[in-house]
Amino acid sequence: MVVARSRAIAEDALELIEVEWSELPAILSMEAALAPDAAKVHSGASTNLCYEFNHVQGLVNRAFEAAAFKVTKRLRFNRKTGVPLEPRSILASFEPGSGSLVAYMSHQMPHQMQLILSDLLDIPLGDVRVVCPDVGGGFGIKMHVYPEEMAVCAASKILGRPVKYIADRVESMLSDVHAREHVVEASMAIDADGLITAMKVDDIQGLGAFSIYPRSSTAEGMSALRAMGAAYNFEKIEVRLRSALQNKVPVGQYRSVGHPIAVAVTEDLVEEAAFVRNESSLDFRRRNFVRSDAMPWTSPMGVPMMDLSHHACLERLLDLCDYKNVVAQVAAWREAGRVVGFGVASFVEFTATGPEGYGRGGVAVSSIDSVVITIDPKGNADTQCSAAEIGQGIQQGLAQIIADAIGLPIADVRVSMGDTGSAPHGGGAWSSRGAAITGEVAWQAGLKMRSELVRAAAAMLQSQPEQLTIVEGVIIDRSLGQTQIRVSDLARMVYFTPYDLPDGLDVQLTVSHVGGRGGGTFLPTNGIQASLVEIDVASGQVHPLKHWVVEDCGRIINPLLVDEQIRGGVVQGIGEALYEQCKYNEDGQFASGTLADYLLPMAANMPDIIVSHIETPFSGSTLGAKGAGEAGTCAAPAAVLNAVNDALRSFGGRIDELPITPFAVLRAMGEFDEDPSE
Amino acid sequence: MKPARVDYMRPRSLEAALQLLTTHGPDAAILGGGQSLIPMLNLRVAAPSILVDINAIAGMNEIVNGVSGLQIGAVARHNDVLRSPLVADCAPLLAQALKHVAHEAIRNRGTLGGSLALADPAAELPACMVCLEANIVIVSSRGERVVEASDFFQGIYETALEPDELILRVEIPASNREWRCHFDERARRHGDFAMAGLALMMKLEGGAIVGCKIVYAGLEAFPRRLVNIEDALLGIKLGDDERIDAVIECLGASLDILDGGEYPVQYRLRLAGHLLRNGIGAVGRSVMT
Numbered sequence: 004m005v006v007a008r009s010r011a012i013a014e015d016a017l018e019l020i021e022v023e024w025s026e027l028p029a030i031l032s033m034e035a036a037l038a039p040d041a042a043k044v045h046s047g048a049s050t051n052l053c054y055e056f057n058h059v060q061g062l063v064n065r066a067f068e069a070a071a072f073k074v075t076k077r078l079r080f081n082r083k084t085g086v087p088l089e090p091r092s093i094l095a096s097f098e099p100g101s102g103s104l105v106a107y108m109s110h111q112m113p114h115q116m117q118l119i120l121s122d123l124l125d126i127p128l129g130d131v132r133v134v135c136p137d138v139g140g141g142f143g144i145k146m147h148v149y150p151e152e153m154a155v156c157a158a159s160k161i162l163g164r165p166v167k168y169i170a171d172r173v174e175s176m177l178s179d180v181h182a183r184e185h186v187v188e189a190s191m192a193i194d195a196d197g198l199i200t201a202m203k204v205d206d207i208q209g210l211g212a213f214s215i216y217p218r219s220s221t222a223e224g225m226s227a228l229r230a231m232g233a234a235y236n237f238e239k240i241e242v243r244l245r246s247a248l249q250n251k252v253p254v255g256q257y258r259s260v261g262h263p264i265a266v267a268v269t270e271d272l273v274e275e276a277a278f279v280r281n282e283s284s285l286d287f288r289r290r291n292f293v294r295s296d297a298m299p300w301t302s303p304m305g306v307p308m309m310d311l312s313h314h315a316c317l318e319r320l321l322d323l324c325d326y327k328n329v330v331a332q333v334a335a336w337r338e339a340g341r342v343v344g345f346g347v348a349s350f351v352e353f354t355a356t357g358p359e360g361y362g363r364g365g366v367a368v369s370s371i372d373s374v375v376i377t378i379d380p381k382g383n384a385d386t387q388c389s390a391a392e393i394g395q396g397i398q399q400g401l402a403q404i405i406a407d408a409i410g411l412p413i414a415d416v417r418v419s420m421g422d423t424g425s426a427p428h429g430g431g432a433w434s435s436r437g438a439a440i441t442g443e444v445a446w447q448a449g450l451k452m453r454s455e456l457v458r459a460a461a462a463m464l465q466s467q468p469e470q471l472t473i474v475e476g477v478i479i480d481r482s483l484g485q486t487q488i489r490v491s492d493l494a495r496m497v498y499f500t501p502y503d504l505p506d507g508l509d510v511q512l513t514v515s516h517v518g519g520r521g522g523g524t525f526l527p528t529n530g531i532q533a534s535l536v537e538i539d540v541a542s543g544q545v546h547p548l549k550h551w552v553v554e555d556c557g558r559i560i561n562p563l564l565v566d567e568q569i570r571g572g573v574v575q576g577i578g579e580a581l582y583e584q585c586k587y588n589e590d591g592q593f594a595s596g597t598l599a600d601y602l603l604p605m606a607a608n609m610p611d612i613i614v615s616h617i618e619t620p621f622s623g624s625t626l627g628a629k630g631a632g633e634a635g636t637c638a639a640p641a642a643v644l645n646a647v648n649d650a651l652r653s654f655g656g657r658i659d660e661l662p663i664t665p666f667a668v669l670r671a672m673g674e675f676d677e678d679p680s681e
Numbered sequence: 682m683k684p685a686r687v688d689y690m691r692p693r694s695l696e697a698a699l700q701l702l703t704t705h706g707p708d709a710a711i712l713g714g715g716q717s718l719i720p721m722l723n724l725r726v727a728a729p730s731i732l733v734d735i736n737a738i739a740g741m742n743e744i745v746n747g748v749s750g751l752q753i754g755a756v757a758r759h760n761d762v763l764r765s766p767l768v769a770d771c772a773p774l775l776a777q778a779l780k781h782v783a784h785e786a787i788r789n790r791g792t793l794g795g796s797l798a799l800a801d802p803a804a805e806l807p808a809c810m811v812c813l814e815a816n817i818v819i820v821s822s823r824g825e826r827v828v829e830a831s832d833f834f835q836g837i838y839e840t841a842l843e844p845d846e847l848i849l850r851v852e853i854p855a856s857n858r859e860w861r862c863h864f865d866e867r868a869r870r871h872g873d874f875a876m877a878g879l880a881l882m883m884k885l886e887g888g889a890i891v892g893c894k895i896v897y898a899g900l901e902a903f904p905r906r907l908v909n910i911e912d913a914l915l916g917i918k919l920g921d922d923e924r925i926d927a928v929i930e931c932l933g934a935s936l937d938i939l940d941g942g943e944y945p946v947q948y949r950l951r952l953a954g955h956l957l958r959n960g961i962g963a964v965g966r967s968v969m970t
């Protein structure tokens with residue numbers, strides 16, 4: 004590491020540093036890493052198997068023996084990363100006089116970082132302030148502790164002056180966590196009535212050289228397993244996860260952690276099962292979905308399922324895309340020689356993770372949020388909370404919730420977050436938790452504030468609290484509908500002329516609430532997506548023509564924010580399906596260091612994305628909101644994969660690897676007898 | 682991603698620019714639109730000691746009709762060429778090709794001279810210049826010389842340019858007006874460098890091909906005309922798919938496709954065939970309308 008007056012000088016200095024390397028074998032392929040005679044990533048280690056998890060529920064083998072149909076697929080997923088517009092950045096300033104550290108960071112978890120910096124740099128917690136202002140995109144990439152950021156803080160402590168590091172794109176691609184490298188072999192057993200009876204899943208996850216701190220890289224594999232088959236009603240499952248060490252960048256939580264793997268695998272099997280049964284995959288889904296009236300229900304992975312709407316989402320999707328018309332259109336295009344396909348993928352996504360997710364593992368990250376509301380002398384609700392704003396717009400959502408809870412106009416609510424110097428401790432932005440958890444806590448805090456204001460007003464007006472309510476900043480009498488007093492007037496009295504209030508009223512114009520969302524560890528959400536694609540026969544390129552999403556995130560607080568989260572997520576999912584890949588050459592050199600090598604989905608190549616919702620409020624909270632931010636990413640790769648395989652079916656080939664390359668498509672269409680790349 | 686220290690000069694006259702190039706030779710880099718050079722500096726894959734910015738030299742961006750045909754100054758921006766009525770009239774191939782070059786913002790800065798001097802094997806404009814049989818006018822303190830496009834491109838990022846020379850302009854023969862043209866390519870995403878691109882010009886008489894110029898981008902080390910394929914197509918009637926396909930079958934023997942890229946040779950050969958088949962079809966259709 005070089006610290007210099009400017010980045011240009013630092014880069015000059017870097018060129019002067021010569022490193023003597025002794026080259027060791029590069030362990031890249033996850034399967035090869037697990038071979039008994041493989042070279043080891045860590046010298047002295049006896050294996051590259053970093054973690055193994057096995058789970059069996061029910062007599063799985065017997066179900067397979069008895070099955071009328073068995074389908075098996077092996078899918079390969081390649082590494083990708085999040086590519087937020089704003090790269091990871093930190094400005095750390097250690098003040099030798101006071102021994103305190105202020106770190107401005109582009110990070111999703113200010114309070115997590117405050118704790119970690121305090122622990123690792125041996126500075127009392129109260130002397131560490133982490134500020135994460137509006138963050139220009141996170142996608143999970145900015146949940147982790149990175150060596151560079153620790154080194155910058157340490158350098159500031161050593162030098163006693165501010166030190167800044169802003170990753171450039173090459174550095175970001177090289178060092179941001181990667182995700183989604185899996186090879187999964189999975190089977191489904193189906194009985195003579197067309198009911199799924201069991202699943203078997205064997206997942207190898209490429210983990211990188213180290214597990215990411217503090218949340219661990221194996222979380223991705225565990226998430227994938229948890230979501231396998233999760234929309235369907237069956238009772239027996241056998242899963243195995245092996246996380247393999249490799250000489251690659253560590254993997255970590257990235258938007259919709261693990262779920263896209265599970266959805267692609269499950270929905271591929273579902274399509275195949277319907278095909279071997281010679282029936283519509285929509286009928287197959289209808290028959291096998293967990294019915295809404297059968298919930299709560301516990302999946303064979305042991306996860307409680309509640310408040311889901313699989314059938315309703317499917318029927319809405321068929322309306323939304325005008326299914327009959329799509330089918331006719333596809334047939335007409337095929338008649339005219341075009342290669343087109345339509346694919347569907349339903350999904351369950353677990354959001355707003357509760358405390359047991361990390362707590363049981365001894366990981367000090369909060370699933371709890373804190374919200375503090377102060378009514379200022381002008382009657383505004385000045386709010387501090389432990390969420391984080393990373394571009395998802397939660398600040399606006401929380402303002403709406405608080406405005407409604409108290410009864411204020413939205414313009415009178417200010418929501419601040421991201422600065423541990425003023426915001427109370429709590430979770431930050433991850434696991435699509437903002438509306439479901441911070442929102443619920445904000446709702447509770449707002450209700451407390453409302454009842455305090457009403458209590459004070461009732462005493463003052465010699466009325467009863469039940470008689471009064473607050474509408475748009477005005478306390479009114481319910482039965483008379485008359486204005487009694489404005490919140491701003493009440494606040495002014497409390498602060499400036501409290502002697503005009505009844506004795507002993509003791510009005511609390513600051514209230515707080517600390518808590519979670521209620522319910523178990525995982526809050527399931529569901530939805531369904533569909534994709535219409537065309538394949539260019541000259542090049543094998545896949546062009547998405549249109550994409551539809553119906554999802555159920557419970558109570559929708561702000562429809563615009565939710566819809567655009569879905570759309571952005573779908574685009575990332577299409578990127579996963581068609582373009583994005585972190586590549587290494589055979590020596591283990593990273594080969595996707597620029598955005599010329601790492602292909603992002605671009606606006607010109609994206610289809611229209613039509614979004615609709617079913618609203619099944621979460622029964623475990625008052626607000627009823629669930630996570631929405633990752634739903635788009637969750638099933639878009641699967642929908643595109645199914646659409647492409649639908650297009651390829653008549654050619655007799657199929658795709659079993661993401662991203663889908665033009666070359667692989669042509670091969671699936673029967674071109675290139677032998678693999679010319681070999 | 683910051684460039685190493687580099688001096689910067691912005692001469693106002695051609696003479697001054699040439700003087701700088703003579704003085705600094707291979708240590709100097711000419712700065713055109715900077716859309717390729719600046720990233721190379723930032724990534725430190727290029728480290729010249731001085732940049733000679735030619736953007737302030739008057740007249741180097743002009744697009745005019747001269748005696749020998751269309752003249753396009755080396756500093757003409759991609760978008761100016763793309764939108765020029767003169768280009769649309771005399772060399773519409775260029776306008777067709779430029780739609781595939783990068784993105785709006787890059788086309789606002791990137792220059793014709795820069796693209797030709799860079800000689801990226803996947804670039805569109807070099808292929809077009811060979812297809813248009815353009816002359817490239819090169820100048821140095823030693824004087825001016827004219828190099829035919831077919832001699833200018835010599836290898837991957839290799840051209841006939843000497844270190845003290847710069848491209849002044851290109852001249853596109855007026856005779857190109859008599860040809861029908863077609864440009865198409867396949868890139869991974871719109872605006873990316875092509876996996877394969879085709880510049881095609883044809884003359885037709887009575888529904889038969891009587892003249893043909895074929896230059897690919899993105900397949901070989903540098904663009905060149907595929908003379909034996911061109912000759913083989915002569916006399917064939919449009920719509921005689923069997924004979925056309927038979928010629929396309931010979932592409933493999935004629936092309937020396939770069940190996941080792943992301944897209945296997947066989948894939949790109951197949952793409953080349955499709956581009957040519959579609960191209961001939963498209964020119965045929967343009968005659969009927």
Ligand SMILES: Cc1cc2nc3c(=O)[nH]c(=O)nc-3n(C[C@H](O)[C@H](O)[C@H](O)COP(=O)(O)OP(=O)(O)OC[C@H]3O[C@@H](n4cnc5c(N)ncnc54)[C@H](O)[C@@H]3O)c2cc1C
Nearest residue numbers: 711713714715716717718783791792794795796798804848
């Ligand atoms: C994201 C992106 C996508 C792109 N996609 C494409 C694409 O699809 N197709 C494509 O063809 N190009 C593409 N480009 C490149 C773009 O067209 C460049 O502008 C062009 O290749 C170089 O032109 P320039 O004027 O920017 O040259 P510069 O970057 O200024 O210079 C490039 C080289 O040419 C030399 N040079 C410049 N002018 C002269 C001159 N008059 N005489 C002699 N030498 C000179 C320089 O010294 C340097 O070596 C892309 C660029 C980017 C950033």
